[in-house]
Amino acid sequence: MVKVLLVDDDVDLTSLLSQYLMREGFDVNTVQDGEAGVAEAISNDYALVVLDIMMPRLSGIEALRRIRAASAVPVLMLTARGDNIDRIVGLDMGADDYVPKPCTPGELVARIRAILRRVEGRGSATTSAQRVLQVGDLSLWPGSRRATWRGAPLELTGTEFRLLEVLARHSGQLVSKQDISQQAFDRPLARFDRRIDVHISSIRQKLGTRPDGQSWIQSVRGLGYQLLED
Template sequence: MAKVLLIDDDTELTNLLGEYLSEEGFVVETTADGRVGVAEAMSSSTDLIVLDIMMPRMNGIEVLRKIRQVSEVPVLMLTARGDDIDRIAGLNLGADDYVSKPCSPGELAARIRAILRRSGRTERDGATDEIRTGELVLYPSKRRAEWRAAQLELTGTEFSLLEVLARSAGQLVSKQDISLRAFGKPLTAFDRRIDVHISSIRQKLGARPDGQPWIQAVRGRGYQLLEG
C-alpha cells in the first residue's frame, strides 16, 4: 500500500488533494508542520512526500534539506508558478520532481505514480490506472484517452476535465466541483474556461445516436457525462 504524506499549510488544498488521492487508492496523511514531515520521513512506511515550498516556520527547502539528511524517500515539490529559483534549489537538494501550483489533482496523481514506478515502490494492491465508461477509456498516469477503440487526442486541460466527468459518469457535477477537481482551485466569477473546453471535448466525442452530445449541460448547475 503506497502511503503519501502531504506537507502543506494550505488546509483547503490538502483536503482536496487528500480526498482525491484516497479515491485513487493511496493511503494519505497530511500535516501543515514541516518538522512533523521530517519526523515522518524517518518512517519506512512513508512511500512518497508531497512538499510545499512556501510554509511558515520551516519552509519547504529547509524541510527537504533535513529529510535528505535522514531519508531517500521520494519527494515531489509544490512550487509557485514561474518560481525557478526554488524549483532549482529543490532539485539540487534531491527532490524527485515538482509541480507548479495551482495544479490539478489528476496531474499530481499521475506524477506520483510515475515517481513510484521509477523508485520501485508499489501502489496499493488492486489499484487500477484505468477509467472505463461505455466506449471511453482513460489512463490517468499516461494522460491517454481512447474513444471507440481509437486514441482520442486531448489537450492536458481537456483530459483533466473529461477525467472528472468520467469518474462521475451518469451523475451531474457542478462547475465548482469540476474546477476544484480538474484545476485545484475554485471557479471564479465570469470564468468560461470550463465551458469552452467542454465544447471542444463534445466535438471530439461526436454526437450520440439520438443526436445529443455525450456531455450534457444543466443550466446553472453543471455538466454530466452520459453513460454508454
C-alpha cells in the first residue's frame, strides 16, 4: 500500500481525509503539528506528505523547509483558499502542488495520484536520484532536485527546477506555456497567470547569456519557451 502522511492540526478534517484515503487504498498516518510532521516525514518511508500551512508550534512553510533539507519526498500543501502568498512561497521552496482548503476528499486524492504519477514516471527514488538529465553544460538530477551549470551548483527554487526540467527534457524544441504548466504543475495554465514568465526570467538571470549575448532560454511571444542546446 502507498504510505501517505497527513500533517494538519484540524483533527476532524484529518479524520475525514484519512478515512477516505484508506478506502481508496492508501496507508495513512496523521500528526497534528509541524514539528512532529517533520520528524515523521524524514524518519519513515512515505510516498507523499500532505502538509497544512497554518499549524501550531511550526508553520507548514517552515516544516516544508526542514523536510526539503533532508528529503525529496513529494509534498502536497494545503492552503487557505485565495492565500496566494503562502501558496507561491510553498511551491518555490519545493512543494510539488497545493490544494486550497476547504477541499473535498476526492479532489485531494486526485492531486495525490497526479503527483505520484509524475514521480513514478521518473522511476524509483534511488534510480531517479542517480539519473542525470544533461543538456550542454546543464546537469539536472530530478530525483534529488539537484542542478549544476558549467560544473558549479545551480541554486534553483522548487518551481524553477520543475520549469527548467521541462525545458531540458524538450531541449531545442519550442514548448508552449500551456504544455509547460501541465508538465511542471500537472494543471492547465490559468488565464492571466504570469508565474511561468516571472520564474523563467529568474532562471535566465542565473544561467547568464550565451557567447552571442542572447539568453539560453528563448521565447516566442504568445507561444512559449525553448532551451537552447549549445
